[in-house]
Amino acid sequence: MTGVPVPYRVVRTRPETADTVSITLAPAGTAALAPFTPGRFAMVYAFGVGEIPVSVSRIGAGELVHTVRSVGAVSAALCALRPGDRVGLRGPFGTGWELPRAAGRDVLVVAGGIGLAPLRPLVLAALAAPDAHGRPNLLVGARTPGDVLYAKQLSDWAAGGGPLHCAVTVDRPSPTWRGRVGLVTELLNEAWFDPANTTAFVCGPEAMIRATARELVRRGLAPDRVRVSLERNMRCGTAHCGHCQLGGALLCRDGPVIGWDLARDLLTVREL
C-alpha cells in the first residue's frame, strides 16, 4: 500500500435519515488531500475501527462532505462522529463523473437511495455551469419517504422555478407522502432530455442501475453515455488489494464510474 491517512477534523455532522449522516471535514493540520472532483472517493479511516471507501457528496472550499449510511462497523463509527473528532483520509481515488465530457448535452442524473450522495456534487457542478450543458434533470428514487436524502434541498428543487428538473419517487409511501410512488425509471417520461444528445449519470443499487441503464439505452442513449458508479469491497484504493475486481475492472482504479458499454456485461453475470 502507498500513502498514510491525512488527519481531518469533523466540522459538523448532519443527520440525513434514520441511518445516514453527512459529515463535513476540514484538514486538521497543514496537510490536505489533492482536490476532489464529483464521483471520486476517499478511503475514510475511523481511528481504531478501520477504513472504507466513501464518495464525496459535496466539495466546498477547504471542506469535503461525505454522506455515510451506517451498515457496518466502520460506517457506524463514522455516523457516530461528533464535531471536533478526527478521522484520516486518503485519496482522491478512482474515476469521476467527468461532467466536462457532457458539455453541450442534456444532463440526466438518476439516483437510487444512498446513490444520490456521489451524484449531488455533480448536480451542483452542473447548476454552477448552466451554459455548458443542456437542461439538467435529477430523478431520485428511495425506498420510503424517510429514506430520501437531502430532502429539503430536493423539495426546493422539485418545487420548480429553477433550471433543474427534479422529481422524487418512493417504493413504499407513508400515510403523509403526497409525492410519486413507483420505480425511478417511471420518472423518465417527464424528464426533459433528447436521447440522441444526453449524458446520463446513474448510481444506486445494482438492480436499479441495470433497469435504468437498459431503459435509457432502449430510449436511444448510446451505452457509453450512460455513466454508472459501481460498488465493491475495497481495502486499499490503490489497485493492490484485489478486492474490488469486477471482471477485468479494478473498480478503485478503473471505476467506480464506468460506462454502461463496459458495465453491461459485468452486471448481468450472477456473482461475478
Next chain:
Amino acid sequence: MPDRRTTAVLDLSGLDALVEVLRGQGRTVVGPTVRDGAVVLAELDSARRLPFGWGTEVEAGRYRLVPRADGAAFAHTTGPQSWKAFLHPEREKLWSVDRGADGELSVTEERPPQPSYAFLGVRPCDLRAIAVQDRVLAGGRYPDSGYRERRVGAFLIAAECTEPGATCFCVSMGGGPGADAGFDLALTEVVDADGHRFRVRSGSDAGEEVLAAVPHHPDDPATGTAARSAVDAARERMGRAMPPVDLRALLAGSLEAERWDDVAARCLTCGNCTMVCPTCFCTTTEEVTDLTGDHAERWQRWDSCFDLDFSLLHGGPVRASGRSRYRQWLTHKLSTWYDQFGSSGCVGCGRCITWCPVGIDITEEAAALQAETSAGLPHDDREEPRR
C-alpha cells in the same frame, strides 16, 4: 556497446564463496533448504544448507522428498513457498496512529530499513512470477513503496530447471526451463563424470561484480554443452500442459460454463492455491489497537478470493457460492489479469496443482472448459460430468 556479460563455471567451493560474498555485502541470502519434509525457502548461512541430494516427487495433491544419488542441489521442483513471501510478505504494518489527549491523530508510516536480499535458486517460472508482481505492485499509478524497496535491493540468482516436476507446465504458458533475463546471475547445475559444478552466467552489472569476487573457472565447452542439453531436455519433459488455445478468450467466454459446478463440487475453497501461487497478490487490512485505546496500527496481510469475506458488501458477499469463487480465481489468473496488468497471471509453476488438497488441476480445468466450449452441444447431448 553492450555491457560485459561473463559466463564461467563454479565448483562447490565456488558456490560456498558465492554465498559468503553475498553475506559479506550485508545481504540476507535466501534459498531452498530441507525442512519439515519439504524444500522450503529460508535464510541460508552457507551454501551447504541447500538441498543437496534431495529431489521431489509431485502430483496433483501430492508432494514428497526423494533422495538422489547424484547429490544435486537444484534437482527439486517448486515447493510450498515462493519468493513473494519475502518481497510481498504475509503481514506488513502499514502505519500506526496515536490519539492525543485532545483527540488529535498523528499518523506514522514506520517501515524499518528493508533487508537487502539475495535470492539463490530462483526458478525461471519464479523469475517470471516476480516480473508479474512487479507490474502489479510497482508498475501502476501508486507503486507499493515497501515492495519496491525490497525488490530494487534484491539480487536474483536463477537456477535453471533440469528436473521439471509432474505438475510443471511453464512451457505451455510461454516460459521454459531456461533463464533468459531478469536475473543478476543464472546457474545451471551439471553433475557428470567431470564432477559437480555450476555453469554461471551474469545478467547485470551487479552480477558481474559478484562473479568477479567469487573464485571461478573459465567456461568450458563440455560444461556448456552439458548445461544446455540438460535444460533443452527439461523443456521436453514438462509434466503437464495447458490446452494450446487462447486462454484469455477461453476464460472470458466461459463465465456461464457448467464445468464450474463440477469443479465447485470438488473445491474446498481452502485458498491453498492462492497462498502457494507466486503471483497471487491480494491482501486485506486489519486494525489493531492496544489496551490504552489511544494507539492503533493498520496491518496488511495476505487474503484469498476463496474467502467469503473477500467480496463482502453490506448485505453479504458478492461471491457466495464456491462455484463463483473458483471461477473468479481461474478467470482472473488466466484472463482478466491481462485487462488489469497486461499479462497472464499464471507462469505454469504447478504449485496450485501440487498443493491442492483435493488435487484440482488447472490444466485439466482449462481443458474441460475448452472441451465444453468447442463442443457447443446442448446440455442433454453432453457427457455426464466426471466424478
